[in-house]
Amino acid sequence: xxxxxxxxxxxxxxxxxxxxxxxxxxxxGHEVLVSQTADEALSTAKSFQPDYITLDLKMExxxxxxxxxxxxxxxxxxxxxxxxxxSSIATAVEAIKLGAVNYICKPADAxxxxxxxxxxxxxxxxxxxxxxxxxxxxxxxxxxxxxQEHEGNISATARALGMHRRTLQRKLQKRPVKH
Numbered sequence: 001x002x003x004x005x006x007x008x009x010x011x012x013x014x015x016x017x018x019x020x021x022x023x024x025x026x027x028x029g030h031e032v033l034v035s036q037t038a039d040e041a042l043s044t045a046k047s048f049q050p051d052y053i054t055l056d057l058k059m060e061x062x063x064x065x066x067x068x069x070x071x072x073x074x075x076x077x078x079x080x081x082x083x084x085x086x087s088s089i090a091t092a093v094e095a096i097k098l099g100a101v102n103y104i105c106k107p108a109d110a111x112x113x114x115x116x117x118x119x120x121x122x123x124x125x126x127x128x129x130x131x132x133x134x135x136x137x138x139x140x141x142x143x144x145x146x147x148q149e150h151e152g153n154i155s156a157t158a159r160a161l162g163m164h165r166r167t168l169q170r171k172l173q174k175r176p177v178k179h
Contacts, residue, residue, distance in 0.1 A: 006051030057084035088144035
């Protein structure tokens, strides 16, 4: 199923990424606006009424998870996908619970993103790994879960994990380890 043409809002605090993705989506026939902050994203969603929204998970200010319900209030018909370089099981589950239609790990190209908007059913034949998750990845997932439970509060998360706040900040700045 191909994605019908429509209005697309790209929300990402990485200006270069947003511009490149916007250009790719315009070449495919979509009308595109880019937002870099939460306030700009909400204002644009309200006035532009996009059909599709790509939402970065980790941005300056509120996270994409915090912004997601507000975006759906502003543009209730929009299909939203979370696009992130910091994926975790906990954030993927929460994104879907909060109303995202899909969750994609960066790097992702325009065709993968469009396919994610088109997909509305789950795939019971998705590949299941033969190898268990690594200890490093398990640690990353646990940190993300505790961070989510503390609504993104670094200090509260560090206390809950029994580690120094700066240590937690260093761990969060690193890209998540592969499975």
